[in-house]
Amino acid sequence: QVSNAFMKPVILIVLIGVAIYTFTKKDFGAVATKNVHPKKAFIYGCIISCVLGFYDGFIGPGAGSFLVMAFISVLGY
Template sequence: MDSTVIILLCCFAFLAGFVDAIVGGGGLIQTPAGLILLPQFPVATVIGSLKIPAFTGTAFAARQYLKKVQVNWKQVSLMGLTAFIAAFAGSELLSQVSNRFMKPIIFVVLIGVALYTYSQKSFGQHTHKVIHPKHQFLYSILISLVIGFYDGFIGPGAGSF
């Protein structure tokens, strides 16, 4: 691998980390950079490699969130398990799809997610929607399935939903 590519990847990683720390969405910068600068690698390999910094950023954000918010650990545990299973299924599907098919799909989806993320003026502000307790279980499972699958299949921007 050319040293220029490594330097560019590091620059994009720094920029993505900076943006992610301020407003989130660093993966929307780092993923296209990785796919463009590393065309010789399968899409699944590039996206899988970018999960390490994404996990780190999410872990730090979750730590800060947990300091401020009371969490229903039973529900969060169930959602985490559901999202993990769905993400595994998404990543398995990604590994089966050809690069030629996936690259254009990923770029279109990432542009859509970026537009959605940056157009949300109230994104990140506190909102409280009351969901009837009878529906909470079903909603939490469905949301975890969808977001988990998306995160495993494509990844960046999953926190926008």
């Protein structure tokens, strides 16, 4: 019942930003650098999954890219 038309331009800009970021940062995700405590990693993973699950259900495109970016940048995978 809620139209997502208002978010489409924002998502386009964000996806272009993600593409530019990953294209310019060649070593992104090449080495696991962060050492996150397992309890914090679990909490961060749950938060990331819930936020991206909501995003994926409401808008959809790019959720996989955002998931990969979040897990690499936040958790250091």
